[in-house]
Amino acid sequence: MSVSWMPKWVTADGVPFTLRSGTHEWRGVRPTDWTAIGAGLEAAHSDLRRLPVRRIVDAVDAVVDLWAKRDFTARRTAVRNAALVTGMSEETIDGALDAELGNLRAESLLAALTRELGAPEALDGFRSGTTAVGPRTVLAVFSGNVPGLPARSLVRALLVKATVIAKIPAKEPHFTAAFLRTLHDVEPVLADAVVATYWDRDDEETLEGALGQADAVIAYGGDQACAAIRARVRPHQLYEEHSHKLSFGIVSAEYAARHGAAEVARQIASDCSDFDQHACLSPQVYLVQEQHAREIARHLAVAMRREAQDSPPGAIDAQDATVLQHRRLVAEWRAATSDTSEVWAPDGLEWTVVLDDTLMPLSGAGNRVARIVSVPDVAAAVDAMRPYAKHLQNVGLGAVGEEFQRTARELAVLGASRVSAPGAMTRPSMVWRHDGQPRIAGLVRWCDIELHPELETS
Known part of the structure; x- marks a missing residue:
């Protein structure tokens, strides 16, 4: 047809x-x-x-x-x-x-x-x-x-x-x-x-x-x-x-404590798996307050595996597979030389979870790579995003109360056009001013x- x-x-x-x-x-x-x-x-x-x-x-x-x-x-x-x-x-x-x-x-x-x-x-x-x-x-x-x-x-x-x-x-x-x-x-x-x-x-x-x-x-x-x-x-x-466009996620200590590491990980896994992470609204990185980063990353590996079972990832062409393998190698090398880095991944390329304490240059994107970057506080997370302000689109903001209000305003001034809850990043409504x-x-x-x-x- x-x-x-x-x-x-x-x-x-x-x-x-x-x-x-x-x-x-x-x-x-x-x-x-x-x-x-x-x-x-x-x-x-x-x-x-x-x-x-x-x-x-x-x-x-x-x-x-x-x-x-x-x-x-x-x-x-x-x-x-x-x-x-x-x-x-x-x-x-x-x-x-x-x-x-x-x-x-x-x-x-x-x-x-x-x-x-x-x-x-x-x-x-x-x-x-x-x-x-x-x-x-x-x-x-x-x-x-x-x-x-x-x-x-x-x-x-x-x-x-x-x-x-x-x-x-x-x-x-x-x-x-x-x-x-x-x-x-x-x-x-x-x-x-x-x-x-x-x-x-x-x-x-x-x-x-x-x-x-x-x-x-x-x-x-x-x-x-x-x-x-x-x-x-x-x-x-x-x-x-x-x-x-580029999108990010942020998780504060209070948000993580309120919802629990397993639930936050489920939300992040959903954001990183929808559309095989190829949409502009998909997060490239989740910046998580340091006292919860490793625990959330561990739960995230389980949640990403479950997402891959429920909604299998698509085939990856040879060029993307090479890029993804290189990203894994860099992450594994950092994990081998740092106590603050770790990688979880199956033998295949279905999904990858990376824990790090540095927002490295965003080389490659998509194909269900969930990157957790540990930050001391929410203000540091916003600062880490400033070099990408020109292309900033969507932020999954896990914060509560006055910290949520303050950070949402800072993100709007920085350049974000949408702030959503973690787990809802890839589902914008028609009311959103695109x-x-x-x-x-x-x-x-x-x-x-x-x-x-x-x-x-x-």
Whole structure:
């Protein structure tokens, strides 16, 4: 089945493309006449604007209700294909989809719309003299291998009644088209407002064609990839960027004493195992107050083993395996020469727990490496994160009372855009202002009626 999605109004022939992972191949089609695509999206936009926002919310909720069932045919096919291309286990992918799609239920969408716009109906017309208007077309350039990730930005754009050109991620190309096929079954107007395809990073002609039809651009990727897109954005286009990010955890002595080492270890293991630790929200390091660090690390080895049994890690390619083995060797060498370091790991590469007292340069990431770094206090943990402030995103903050309030504020000033409880790092809600910005309100412009005798009737 095609990994691209073309509405029926796309009549011109496109260029076939093939994405490969090992011996597996997936095919799709890429438009060549972007002027025609723009005209089609303009017509689709007229139909989309006539939908009440609550009808859009209900349609998305109905699609998610289908996809929430793990035996739903489209979901099972998407999960199997995602496992082939990402190397993740089907259990891990199912967990990722549960987390991502769980945020797209009606209650969550309405809460996000209300928080950012005051009232969802602001998108339907003037209320109390003001209305919000979304762009005609959003170009969304997706990347990464987190299953289900495109749904968040795709749904945000549709909520503000914008049509979408989506570049699907090569590392997980199946979900977007599969989700849109179900959306078409539920509410064709929404699915017909989206064109989803793929082009190579160096295909500047296609990027320029797609950019030429967009009023807003959403870019996901590494710093260099996002910079390349940012450089091409026109002055009149809204721009939203999700570039390279890092996340950390902190555990204070009081938090550890209150919850116990075994429970804290379970929380950390969950954060470090979800998505095989490949999400930006996944912690690279947990900084733990020194009197509890070793005990938590010991329990963490048990908890990581249990996570690997319940949700098996995916296959690791040769390059990542080499990086992981090197990380283990460095950690084992430090453990052999220091009384404050220790390593727990199985014979295979399913998981690794490292205890250290130094936050070494973050070489390599992912693949379920749970690093515990002992620190004298919470203030020292925050100081250790300062060199990474530019890329700081998410902190799992295990602290209580006044120390929690003070530290959360310090982390916000440092650069964090999200503070969560340990164990909840990889499950952000739609209400979170993704990377610190209002992602629904950021797509709209406002029009106010003022100083007009007809205001009372608007």
